[in-house]
Amino acid sequence: MGVKLLLDKANVPGIRSYEVYRREGGYRSVEKALKEMNPESIVEEVKKSGLRGRGGAGFPTGMKWSFIAKPEGVPRHLVCNADESEPGTFKDRYLMEFLPHLLIEGLIVSSFALGSNDTYIYIRGEYAWIPDILEEAINEAKANGWLGKNILGTGFDCNIHVQRGAGAYICGEETALIESLEGKRGNPRIKPPFPAIQGLWQRPTVVNNVETLAAIVPIINLGGDEYAKIGVGRSTGTKLISACGNINKPGVYEIDMTISVEEFIYSDEYCGGIKGGKKLKACIPGGSSVPILPANLLLKTAKGETRYMNYESLSDGGFATGSMLGSGGFIVLDEDQCIVKNTLTLARFYRHESCGQCSPCREGTGWMEKILNKIEHGKGTIADIDLLWDIQRKIEGNTICPLGDAAAWPVAAAIRHFRDEFEWHINNPVLSQTSNFGLQHYADPIHVPA
């Protein structure tokens, strides 16, 4: 049984209410932070903890906080990114739905550390019922003196506002989120200037993921050094993984980043194995935009070492033979799943969610979807595979925001690892409509490409 820092109280009945949460030791970190610590020491503690952003990019949170500009007389803002729209990722929803006070607690401490008197939660429109839960929690916290003016007599004022988005994937990108929060069209801004200098209403702003901000609570309670002891290497603390796909027990799991991928998929504590006793074919380990890995490269790295569920191990081998931990959306595909269809589904998603601001992403995503659609329906040619590769190469890195990369990577990885399946699809247009390519050499025994 691994360490649990975020979800340890998730099963306590009534934990959503303030009374139960407080009785179970909630809001201790606010007392500790506001009374015994100052903003600088909190940032120092977060730096020591080695906490990395849980939204996907894995940027060290302490460092991000220390970048925020502090001009005289200009308000600063903390924005909580709850626009969790990556297909396969639903950890923040679980956290906000069942432990709303944990997020509020983390937000108060973080706002104090950053000097934000008005903190915003930007939540995606599809999570229609969660803003009510959060607003209720905010009202409870306010009634009990954890929010509002002069919190705990320290002179620190803080208000938390919940803002509903209209349901756009692009608004999960921090500058697009800020634009949307300002009431404008959710187009990513061109960086620099970075939000830490000019963010919300041109004021210094920090945008953090829900899970990152919730993780501030155990960091303050345990101390940064204690927190850094959990996990391995630069992957400290615990991570929420939302597992889905063809597994026996889909759901949100908290792991301490020392377990292996094999254990995560097959142990009864976590995913409980592949559904129906089938074989593992492939897995997208960190949300839809990270590269897909075939089973043999998922369980073992190209060097033959065991792959673990942490930032370093999953990205071992770069994009050639590795992937990313990303946002923790763990999508498992069994032997009956079609990679071409899966790639088409992802490409369709990115075409639909592209904001249309810069040309490579606007035009390229649609083009890739059309070609994949053609291949999927048995009308492709072998030249289409090379064309797809060329298109993704010309999108990646040439766009304003990372959505272009996110659209290009799944296609690139699918072609890189499953090119023979694409070729089979093209060469067997009739057969591919009714049956699947199968496992070939993707699954066990481990095959290391030269």
Added chain:
Amino acid sequence: MSEQNLFKVTIDNITIEVPAGTTVLQAARLIGGQVAPPAMCFYSKLQGSGGKCRTCLVEVSKGSEKDPRPMPKLVASCRTTVMDGMEVKNITSEKVIDARAGVVEFLLLNHPLDCPICDQAGECHLQDLSFEHGKSETRYEFQRRTFKKHDLGKNIQLHMTRCILCYRCVFTADQLTNKRVHGILDRGDHAEIATHIEKSLDNEFIGNVIDVCPVGALTDKTFRFKNRVWFLKPMDAHRDCPTCSGRVTLWNRGDEVYRVTARKDQWGEVEDTPDGKPGWICNTCRFDKKETADWIIEGPREISRQSVIAQGHYAGKIGTTKPNETFAAINDGRKPHLLMDIHDESEVNQPNIHLGKIQGPSHGDTFNTNNTHKA
């Protein structure tokens, strides 16, 4: 500006000193020639424009004197400010050439290529761009996107299929008129320029969206299908206009004024008036004053010899007489792009291939494979 604020920047091995805060693109334009990256969305007179079309991508091989690390990705030169000691590669970088070819292909993907009936043809930035960087054929085999037609009133014609979503017209309306009524609706590849509810654009300065549009998406309705721009003679002219500077270019044929536009510089942007302000013109000058008598003619407008508009017009300053300077001299010592003997290179003009023996519709490949003459 003091001496210390001058930054040294090297673009394609040419060093120039520019004030701090200058963008890489503007520094490259000061050098001029091929060093200046193409720009479809950036417009120096419009605040906040740029960064969207990605044609001006450049490689920064050295960040600055203090931090010499190269930038990991190609950057949009129109939105990247120079640092002291920065080294930039534009046409000397293979990565840039490759990425730019990709961007041009993306821009042309859904562009209708109806140049033969487009009023912008001849002065279209996308035409120039695809001529310089594009391929001769498309790899796109699907239907191009179309849009529901929007009427923008009696003066401005919108062809949404030609639009490349540069946002210039949005910035123009924001910064020149007091209330913007058009904008971008929807997102992704079905994003479009439109008014939210069918509405005409009738602000006094809204006509300038025609001048800023790099393609034929926004054109002058009063000039629609009247003439091709290269048949017209551009003349500098002015009038005493109460609302704008009144400094315009008239496009004449004979004595007839076919259209009126603002004066544009070599980058296709509106020229500054002598007092340093951008020379935007008002709708009255643009759409209503179509008589020669309305204007005081200053003389023929200088048109770049490379432009198709200059063909066969003037024997003036840059005329039709054979130039004395050599090609290398005017190109700063660089060799021309393409110099070949058409008779050696042509695949069509080879007498030993019998056209009747080629099966089906023929194209370049047919001749390549059957090409016994060159093999």
